[in-house]
Amino acid sequence: MKEKMTEQSIKLFEKKGFSETSIQDIVEANGVTKGTFYYYFSSKEELLMDIHLRYIDDLLLNQEKIVNDDSKSCKTKLYDIIYMLISNIKTQGASAKVFFREMRNLNEEHLSEIIPKRDQFRLTIEGLLLEGIEKEEFRKDLNAPIATFGVLGMANWSYQWYNPEGAASEEEVARTFTDMILKGIDQ
Amino acid sequence: MKEKMTEQSIKLFEKKGFSETSIQDIVEANGVTKGTFYYYFSSKEELLMDIHLRYIDDLLLNQEKIVNDDSKSCKTKLYDIIYMLISNIKTQGASAKVFFREMRNLNEEHLSEIIPKRDQFRLTIEGLLLEGIEKEEFRKDLNAPIATFGVLGMANWSYQWYNPEGAASEEEVARTFTDMILKGIDQ
């Protein structure tokens, strides 16, 4: 039931937004009553935190698997991370949107748990770029921190427009983005 | 007064979010009473629409100036647009955040006015990429629509992290992004 309620809530939060979704909406979507909600969650905010944790922990796990694979080059790892983020949209798109849009609604205490994890994800990419520079896979003059934000921006922004049902496949998008990042668009 | 209230509202919406900001918050920030708000705005949503229109119209105007300058190459125009978006953060950052985050709170009618404008901005960039391909400034095999989303993602995501008061200048960010896009990060 808790699981089911969380899933439904993610859908509702994605569609209507966290503040715009009432406990009433959530329990109606689950065919239960308000009391049931408070049996499983101590507050609406706690549910939001659950969703955040679940999303970022899963993301960090996947990222870790990629970067820890010593058989791959930095370039490949970069592609894999971008591909992971894009293909995530199909399965985790709603969670991702909630994660990026609704973080503001977490309380101080919860924020202080989430923000380091979000930063860790970014800094791992930054570390990958630095490693790539060192291994002469990437340009020496690259501003790694800013480039990292660029990579993240490209990938995360997809949540605003990418439709897994549409014409472009995840591979196509990930490939186009990685190509842009690696080779540039210059003729 | 209307002007002043709009400015204050943008700040509040950026900090707390649209739904989380009450009319009470807005009028207190302006030292007036609720009646005054409704003297100038017919609803909270109308104020949000005002903010959206102002932002996107200004953006389209700036974009138009850039792309209509026939003395510039496509590459330069691309840099100019990226720079414009980044440097916009200093003066228009709050508006931009409100624009990207709160669009969902507009009603159907207002959305149908804003979405075409937002699309127009994107399609103008896509047009610039296509023109660049034709003029052999950009790679022939570039997937222009996806690349456009990449460019926009990089630039728009800055609103989530770029701090104009911080170490990196707008030029630096814009230059790093343009370099990434043009030359790639490949060694």
Added chain:
Amino acid sequence: MKEKMTEQSIKLFEKKGFSETSIQDIVEANGVTKGTFYYYFSSKEELLMDIHLRYIDDLLLNQEKIVNDDSKSCKTKLYDIIYMLISNIKTQGASAKVFFREMRNLNEEHLSEIIPKRDQFRLTIEGLLLEGIEKEEFRKDLNAPIATFGVLGMANWSYQWYNPEGAASEEEVARTFTDMILKGIDQ
């Protein structure tokens, strides 16, 4: 202007009700601004009182003309009063509806001016019935006070259903009612 505003207000009060009509509605219907309203009326309630006074004074005047005509029998006077009330609907229907429905919205002081006038109208009819009994035009055993309420009920209720544009003429309605009252419906 004051005249025009009063007329428009009567229409609005009839259609939407006194409480449901805002000063804003009234001034918009007159193409002026709120300030103008308060230049002519000291309050919304005062406007309502104006309408009440105007209506009841006119009614009393007409009634007086009828009962003071010594050439007429009591029966004829009764018919005349009923006809006057019914035909009033065409010209004064809106005022009448406002009068009967919205009296509750007058303040104590104003009520104490209106109620005696309304009672006077009724008591004049009661007096007419009593006079008719004495002159042996009406049944001796008639309960004049209750019968008066009956006559008033019939006539005043017309405001709830009588449509001057409809099939039945005022004469027809007044004639049917007077016949009912005088001869009854008994075979």
Added chain:
Amino acid sequence: MKEKMTEQSIKLFEKKGFSETSIQDIVEANGVTKGTFYYYFSSKEELLMDIHLRYIDDLLLNQEKIVNDDSKSCKTKLYDIIYMLISNIKTQGASAKVFFREMRNLNEEHLSEIIPKRDQFRLTIEGLLLEGIEKEEFRKDLNAPIATFGVLGMANWSYQWYNPEGAASEEEVARTFTDMILKGIDQ
């Protein structure tokens, strides 16, 4: 509680009017808080509809009982209906006043449910008159529709003046009215 709140609301609506009675007034009269009101009613208008339905359904039920009694003449049935309406004031007076005065505050949809019922009540009386004419209990030349409005006017208007605590009994009023209608006041 819902029952209790409805009863209290009827009293308040009668005394102050629907629009002039706030939810605050209602909950204070019941010693509960606003939330409780909205737990039982989805809106103030819905409460009004409840009151309307309850009243008119009860009235139609009583009317039906009277007209379906084949042992009675049309005259007796007419008396019974008038008596029912007058004696109703003691038990249902407040509801009746709310019904007649506040119908305008129902929304379109609710009105379309109430109006046919109100018309049904009237048309049943009209049918009774027509039947009486046919059975030669009533005058052949009677204009049944208008006479019906006359009967209803007399009876319904009582809600504006009849005081069950006062000198005249319900029987007296009903008898006077029925006499007027049947025999007229003519000497």
Added chain:
DNA sequence: TATGAATGAGCATTCATTCAT
């Protein structure tokens, strides 16, 4: 595990009214 009744604070909005100009 789950419900249903109740709370109380808060919200967007309306409105009659005031008043300097």
Added chain:
DNA sequence: AATGAATGAATGCTCATTCAT
């Protein structure tokens, strides 16, 4: 004679939360 800016109290309604059962 009329305006336009502003007020402040009130209104209908929503909502996260509590708690006895």
